[in-house]
């Protein structure tokens with residue numbers, strides 16, 4: 001127990017915990033975005049995807065609890081690293097500087113994290129826990145949401161913040177886990193950026209389609 005506490009309290013431990021939780025959350029985001037591409041094939045396809053997911057139910061609940069725990073740990077350690085970095089000046093270099101230097105993604109990690117946090121709270125409240133009339137399908141609910149220009153705007157800003165967070169995070173986690181090497185650093189950096197841009201583009205395409213196309217999720 002003391003070893004665990006000491007590990008969690010150390011800078012290295014915090015970085016490893018951020019990396020492992022960040023990688024797991026990123027894995028979920030990738031699966032989520034892939035699943036959501038069912039939206040491109042219309043309401044029937046999206047509803048059937050959602051129904052299949054719910055068939056996994058007892059397992060799905062366990063998965064959701066694990067995801068929530070990972071998220072809470074990631075946010076708590078992220079906030080703690082940010083505060084430590086902000087107020088412990090002499091440690092600033094060790095905590096925040098990566099060998100790759102400062103990029104827009106790296107200096108905004110905490111702020112993009114806060115946007116993601118607010119968005120996930122809103123998303124769960126409006127989609128997962130909303131009391132929709134019995135006959136409303138998930139496709140109808142999503143269409144109604146994304147057809148509002150305000151919600152579409154909020155969605156676009158939030159998923160762009162998510163893409164920015166991932167553009168640094170997907171590279172940085174390898175540094176934290178000690179799995180990076182100068183020989184393939186550029187490849188890792190470009191791969192992380194490409195994956196983040198791809199995820200961002202797919203997510204952003206949903207509100208854009210909802211705004212410009214009458215046949216969206218019909």
Ligand code: HEM
Pocket residue numbers: 015016018019020021022023025026027029074075078079081082095096109110112113114116117165166168169170172173174176177
């Ligand atoms: C689904 C949502 C999220 C995903 C996929 C995600 C992913 C990641 C990844 C992969 C990293 C890199 C870890 C490393 O450098 O080893 C990271 C770092 C970070 N995340 Fe997240 N994150 C998410 C949500 C959040 C939220 C809600 C916050 C809230 C504040 C947050 C704050 C941070 C911070 C501050 C760092 C940088 C820590 C540091 O190295 O100084 N993240 N995230």
